[in-house]
Amino acid sequence: MSTDTKTNLSRRHFLKATSITTATAGLALSGFASAKTESSCTSLPDKWDETYDVVVVGSGFAGLSAAIEAKNAKSSVVVLEKMPVPGGNSTINGGGMAVVGSDIQKANGVTxxxxxxxxxxxxxxxxxxxxxxxxxxxxxxNDAFEWCRDYLGVKFKEKLAQFGGHSIPRTHTTYNQSGSGIVHPMLEKAKELGIPLKKKVFVKRLISNKEGRIVGLEVITKFKPGKENSTATHFIKANKGVVMASGGFATDVVYRxxxxxRLTEELATTNHMxxxxxxxKEMIRVGANPVQLSWIQLGPWASPDEKGFGLAPIFAAYSAFTHGVMVNPETSERFVDELADRKVRADAIIKTGNVAVAICDAKGVKASMHVMPKLLDRKVVHTFDTIQALAAHYNMSAKTLEAQIQRYNSYVLAKNDPEFNKPFSMNQQPIVEAPFYAVRLWPKAHHTMGGVEIDTEARVINxxxxxTIPGLFACGESTGGTHGACRLGTVAIPDCIVFGRIAGKNVAKA
Amino acid sequence: MSTDTKTNLSRRHFLKATSITTATAGLALSGFASAKTESSCTSLPDKWDETYDVVVVGSGFAGLSAAIEAKNAKSSVVVLEKMPVPGGNSTINGGGMAVVGSDIQKANGVTxxxxxxxxxxxxxxxxxxxxxxxxxxxxxxNDAFEWCRDYLGVKFKEKLAQFGGHSIPRTHTTYNQSGSGIVHPMLEKAKELGIPLKKKVFVKRLISNKEGRIVGLEVITKFKPGKENSTATHFIKANKGVVMASGGFATDVVYRxxxxxRLTEELATTNHMxxxxxxxKEMIRVGANPVQLSWIQLGPWASPDEKGFGLAPIFAAYSAFTHGVMVNPETSERFVDELADRKVRADAIIKTGNVAVAICDAKGVKASMHVMPKLLDRKVVHTFDTIQALAAHYNMSAKTLEAQIQRYNSYVLAKNDPEFNKPFSMNQQPIVEAPFYAVRLWPKAHHTMGGVEIDTEARVINxxxxxTIPGLFACGESTGGTHGACRLGTVAIPDCIVFGRIAGKNVAKA
Structure with missing residues (x-):
């Protein structure tokens, strides 16, 4: 039964090497269970504790964009955040934003x-x-990019990056190479506009009236994980509507x-808890259509040597994948275009069955220099004076690795990769200058492409x-459809901001 | 923008050639809309019109298996069928059943x-x-197979078939090469056991009691498409539970x-209307978890030259794919293992952008001989005295096609296909004996892998x-998970019968 053996092997390999970083996922197994509602009956509260025109659930890119636009359209707005800190996954990523037609692209000569x-x-x-x-x-x-830069005051680098799956350099990166470089200016703008942000508020129930309109929420205040079924609830009325910018579910092991x-608790995640x-689930309960939920993305640039998203993805995406190579340590050879889309690369790593090693040289590392001290200190990235020393550290054949790097360097010089067709549009240089930097990589659950179906006005479809379900809007990772089977790197930020702003403008008109 | 052009092309190709047979799909656009329920509130009727221990929705393989087992476990049972005829998709397929370890496999020397x-x-x-x-x-x-043969009296052929994606011949086919060869004995058994089958009964609503238990249904009797919102409703009580064996949604263009x-109305379906x-949707409304809904299978053996499932799939699966070749008429060459799984083959046909042509010779056609008169009469399959005449008919190069067939024949004799690794475990013979038979093939929507989540006892998960949702069971195509991304050919029948019987036995105990 060779196919049998192969299948079992693939499954084992799929989970291999991921048991190192299960802490985050483990938490989610017990935390954040759905609240149990006694029946699916609509029931209005006897009295509302608070009233706003617009209630936004979630304080990431999408939620804050919606809140700012709704407020600017003269609505009273509140933002609810379940966690003790705002921003969710929007603060823990590389701050890359795919933008078409910006002045930065023009300045860099990119058409x-x-x-x-x-x-x-x-x-x-x-x-x-x-x-x-x-x-x-x-x-x-580009409109979203200019809104961030010119209205919110977000600082972007002047150099572009080329992320996996993009045929052209179009990734614009925040100055601090983190999504927090956008979230913090958004939070400041929200404060300046007088939008209250309420933390530790857990959504227990969306409340519909008899006509099926969403008119508010039942929430648990001062929330802590494990208190999902608390009876100390609080009712918030939304005169115009509720915007669900509540994110994805990559940490939720049971649901994912x-x-x-395949995405059991043995597989780590880049996401916050x-x-x-x-x-x-609550949107589904009130009639939303869940679409494409089984497409869950694994990030190919995650390291098993640190928890969560970490900093390795910045080194991998900006330096090693663009200006270096990724090899299978068993063969010391490349096995995929380092700039393919995330699904292609994650599937390729899993297929090898080995934790991959990504390498760049002293020139390549420059694009991720500011995270390097922490990565070296935490022993996630290692540095080596020679390729031989690097090979020895990862138990690779120095001879094969050197031959691989020479072959790759010849492709760089010829601007043509006959083996994997890597696009050399970022003026890649050969890997020659010591010291050399390397990181171990194994995929982690990163983004849930599916979610509720919305229309082009961010209204949730019944x-x-x-x-549409009156009074209910959604945007960002809580929605499905935009990305299909696999979201391209750095397209989450434009998605969240474009549809967040649309949701905010439309709910204000509701 | 070469990638751009390519993407647009692929999308065009995806839909090309399918506009010929949209009649069935077109109907579904207007027919069988979901009933609109005024609110998601539970509300028990003032009086029940009928009462049974068990109500089964759907009269295909799964529903009839459940009904028979529940009745044999001493429950009173009714089967509800929306259509004017029973059986649904279970009657329109090739009647193939994948079985492991049968006495027929042993008699054929298959381990x-x-x-x-x-x-x-x-x-x-x-x-x-x-x-x-x-x-x-x-x-x-095998238990399901023996139950069909020995308890229900289903007649199976003594020869095995090897279907795409199976590494071994394990497909057992009904005597009449149709699923009706199983459905009719099931209907007879149900009649003999005194199980009423009510046709033209449309499920409007599942009814829960205050504790969230499913206690019955609101239905529309004498149903016709377009009457989904009829107010002339009827209430059926289910003392023990409801078994939803309500099938998939491949005909439902809007929902799929x-x-x-990609599965717009331009794409035809093999399914009944x-x-x-x-x-x-009604199961989701009462709390079921919809899983893997975006995996929808296209049948690679469907012909654009006939409507619906038709008979071409029998010729393709039993004769042309097993004992012949499938070629791209643009190149006159093979492009995929004709016995790969359905997804691989359907994707490969779509990628060529051309309606494929599948060919076998006078020996190969024997396995589908009984459908041949109709297929020839309807001009779906054509017969030719020479390969040259066949090539001319489909505008292919006779020279290249002859060379392709010679090359393929050499692989058959060597029992090794170095190009596509087709498994030659069915004693395949070279394509040599006139007349030659050919059919045009383009994929049609065939099976929805996703559905509601059930546990191993066929209970629906909240x-x-x-x-589990008390009182609610599901089985067959209405459930998701068993097949993952792609159901193997002829595994639907064991799935439906195994889980239909489990549902019937368990609901009787409820």
Whole structure:
């Protein structure tokens, strides 16, 4: 039974090497269970504790964008955040934003187009993308970028990056190479506009009136994990509507493995511990259509040698993948285009069955220099004076690795990779200058492409009637469709900001 | 923008050639809308019109298996069927049943194992299969087969077939090469046991009591498409429980394209017009967890030259794919292992952008001889005295096609296909004997792998609490998980019968 053996092996390999960093995932197994509602009956509270025009659930890119736009459209707004700190996953990522047609692209001599970005999104998304939404993200990405920079005061680097799956350099990175470089200016703007941000507020229930309109929420205040069924609840009225910018569920082991049984607790995640499914389930309960939930992305640039998202992804995406190589330590050879989309690369690493090693030289490391002290200190990235020493550290054949690097260097010089067709549009240089830097990589659950179905105005669609659910809007990772089978790197930020702003403008009109 | 052009092309190609047979899909656009329920509130009727221990929704393989087992466990049972005729998709297929370890396999000298079948299922399912459910289907397939043959009196052929994606011949086919060869004996048994079958009964609502137990249904009797919101409703009480064997939604263009936007109305389906989503949505409304809904299978053996499932799949699966070749008429060459799984083959056809041509010779056609008169009469399959004449008919190069067939014949004789690794375990013969037979093939939507989550006892899982929903059982295509990303051909029948019987036995105990 060779196929049998192979299948079992693949499954074992899939989970191998991931047991090192299960702490975060483990927490989610017990934390953030969905609240049990006694029946699916609508029931209005006797009295509302607070009233706003607009209630936004979630304080990441999407939620804060919606809140700012709704407030600017003269609505009273509150932002609810379940965690003790704002920002969710929006603060723990590399701060890369894919943008088409910016002045920075022009200054860098890059010619890009909406159709080129869409083609990249469709290729990674296997054509499962919702055509209108995907196009809107690409078309409005520069508007979102300029809103961040010119209205919010976000500082971006002047150099572009080329992320996996993009045919062209179009990733604009925040000055501090973190999503916090956008979240913090958003929080400041929200404060300046007088939008209250209430932390540790857990959504227990969306409340509909008799006509099926969402009119408010039942929440638990002073929330801590484990208190999901607390009876000390609080009622918040939303005169115009509720915007669910409640994120994805990559940390929720029980729920994610009901959609993809391979993603058990043995697989680590890049997400914060609050990335669970209770808000998604609550939207489904009131009639939302859950779409494409079984497409869950694994990040190929995550290291098993640190917890969560960590800092390795910044080194890998900006330095090693772009300006270096990724090899299978068993063969000391490359096995995939280091700039393929995330699904292609994650699947390729898993297929080797080995924790990959990504390498760059002293020139390549420059693009991630500011995270290097921490990565070296934490022994996630190591530095070596010679390729021989690097090979020895990872139990590789120095001879094969040197030959591999020489071969790769010849492709760089020829600007043509006949083996894996890596795009050399970032003026890549050969790997020659010591010291050499290396990191171990194994995929972690990163982004849930699926979510509730929305229309182009960020209104949530009712599964049975195909009409919109009055008073209910959603945006960001809590929605499905835009990315199809696989979200391209750095397209989450434009998606969240474009649809967050749309949701905020539309709920204010509701 | 070469990638851009490519993406647009792929999308165009994806839909090309399918506009010929949209009649069935077109109907579903208007018919079988979900009933609109005024609120999600539970409300018991003032009086029940009928009462049974067990109500089974759906009269295909799964529903009839459940009804027979529940009745044999001393419950009163009714079967509800929305259509004017019973059986649904279970009557329109080739009647193939994948079985491990049968006496027919032994008589044919085939050594098989549960692990070998599981390995095939996982390979096609891309590892997304629910491990316990997948194993149960393989383990209990022979029990299901013997129950059909020895208890129901189903007649099977003594020859095995090898279907795409199976590493071993394990497909047992009904005598009339149709699923009706199983459905009719099931209907007779149900009649003999005194189980009423009520046709034209449309499920409007599942009714829960205050404790969240499913206690019955609101239905529309004398149903016709377009009457989904009829107020002339009727209430049926289920003392022990309801078994939802309500099938998949491959005909439901609006709903399927919310999960996979490529599957627009331009894409035809093999399914009957009743394969829509309203029962799935109703289960979700009462708390079921919808899993893996975006995996929708396209049948690679469907012909654009006939409507619906038709008869071409029988010729393709039993004759042309096993004992012949499939070529791209643009190149006159093979492009995929004709016995790969359905997803691999359908994707490969779509990628060529051309309606494929599948060919076998006078010896190969024997395995599908009884459908040949109709296929020839309807001009779906054509016969030719020479390969040259065949090539001319399909505008192919006779020279290249002859060279292709000679090359393929040499692989058959060597029992080794170095190009596509086709498994030659069915004693394949070279393509030499006139007349030659050929059919045009383009994929049609065939099976929805996703559905509600059940446990190993066919009880429906509540999305929020992870407990079972009391009184609610599901089986067959209405459930998700067993097949993962792609159901192997002829594994639907054991799935439906194994889990239908489990549901019937368990609901009787409830």
């Amino acid at each position: 890009d187009s909406v159709d080129a970005m869409l083609a990249d999104m469709y290729k990674a998304g296997l054509g499962l993308n919702y055509p209108k939404q995907a196009r809107m993200v690409a078309e409005q990405s 493995s009901s959609q993809d049984p 609050g990335a669970t499914s209770e808000c998604l 599964i049975a009637t195909r009409e | 098989d194992s549960v692990d070998a079948m599981l390995a095939d299922m996982y390979k096609a399912g891309l590892g997304l299969n629910y491990p316990k459910q997948a194993r149960m289907v393989a383990e209990q397939s 394209s919310s999960q996979d936007p 009743g394969a829509t989503s309203e029962c799935l 999305i929020a609490t992870r407990e």
